[in-house]
């Protein structure tokens with residue numbers, strides 16, 4: 001089997017007496033969507049932040065592309081190709097959608113000797129940025145300030161920005177949140193194709209999306225992975241049904 005792109009080994013994080021991450025190990029393999037599901041407060045977001053670098057674990061390892069990245073900060077992990085799109089947006093609201101993506105393209109290219117050229121006329125920035133907006137279905141809204149985009153459009157923009165950074169893996173925390181049924185369907189189709197570009201660790205409450213997309217699912221309950229498997233394996237797992245799926249209407 002191909003080497004995992006991302007490996008988490010025995011990660012632990014407590015907040016006081018609460019074990020938010022209680023010995024979590026999981027892998028993200030090339031080409032896969034690995035969904036992380038679990039009830040509210042199970043520790044999904046805390047885990048994602050430890051992988052991205054925003055929260056320091058008490059112990060355990062995060063290995064990305066064969067390198068232990070535990071000592072690196074958020075920006076250094078992003079530069080290594082850990083792409084993120086979070087519930088909390090990092091867009092520049094007054095800038096157009098295009099300009100927001102251009103900033104990402106620029107940070108990837110490095111910005112030497114750029115200041116002599118008017119940025120919006122710099123085709124080495126506008127063309128790749130436009131291509132990303134086209135891929136995420138936002139090209140027609142390129143000149144609209146991020147602040148005026150709808151919630152769903154901002155999600156598309158965040159993904160365009162993540163793509164512009166040339167990710168080797170994606171961490172997506174509830175990308176479907178706040179999307180209408182139409183938006184969820186469109187985003188599901190988009191993520192379906194994206195896995196071949198970079199594998200995705202997907203935290204998501206929308207079970208239709210999870211069951212449609214996931215190659216594997218890990219179920220987190222009280223900071224522990226109680227099951228990992230294919231959709232069918234996880235749906236048929238008695239402990240999962242009891243702890244999580246069974247309690248849903």
Ligand SMILES: Nc1ncnc2c1ncn2[C@@H]1O[C@H](COP(=O)(O)OP(=O)(O)OP(=O)(O)O)[C@@H](O)[C@H]1O
Pocket residue numbers: 015018020038039040041042043044045046047
């Ligand atoms: N900074 C913090 N200080 C103290 N407790 C925290 C902190 N961050 C998270 N927690 C607690 O850790 C547990 C896990 O929270 P987390 O947000 O990771 O869960 P989650 O699975 O992402 O939940 P949800 O599905 O509701 O987003 C919760 O009990 C939460 O209250």
